[in-house]
Amino acid sequence: MVKLYMVRHGRQSAGFGESLDPGLDDLGRTQAEAVAKVLAPLGPLTILSSPLTRTRETAMPLSKIWKREPVLEEAVAEVPAPAGLTLAGRSEWLGGFLAGRWPDVAPNLNAWRRRVVGKLLGIQEDSVIFSHFVAINAAFAYAMNDERVTAFSPTHTSVTIFETDGKQLRVLEKGEEAPLARITVN
Helix, strand or coil: CEEEEEEECCCECCCCCCCCCCCECHHHHHHHHHHHHHHHHHCCCEEEECCCHHHHHHHHHHHHHHCCCCEECHHHCCCCCCCCCCHHHHHHHHHHHHCCEHHHCCHHHHHHHHHHHHHHHHCCCCEEEEECHHHHHHHHHHHHCCCECCCCCECCCCEEEEEECCCCEEEEECCCECCHHHCCCC
């Protein structure tokens, strides 16, 4: 069985409705250093990262410790917002989407979820994956057979551990969770 350590990125310098690709703020950089120290004894393992700045910056400290470059993986990137939305519109859309259920979302969003899960099922060696709130929720909800888009609220740099045999995805350990009202989602 393959273990997958899915890490939510550190706290970003701007929210979903403020910037398309923010980096980490000072606290986020501190969180990235801390999670690297926690994960360091596991490896070196393969490191995958969403191509977005906040995930790449979160992966950087672990990458330096293990002397391994992260593989940029679009399949674990942020959920795609509908085209043409303003930044404020993105934030409003996200709020409604997060309150929804997978059977009720647009077909392109279910296709995105299938790509996230398919990527995780296809990984053949223990790996650390730096990703996003919704992508982690997509995997978690799939593994738990939960129809909610937001099945739990992983904090910044929480680590959710999955196991896969290539056919099934199982949650071994849910990452640290915070009340949804306290989190900036993206």
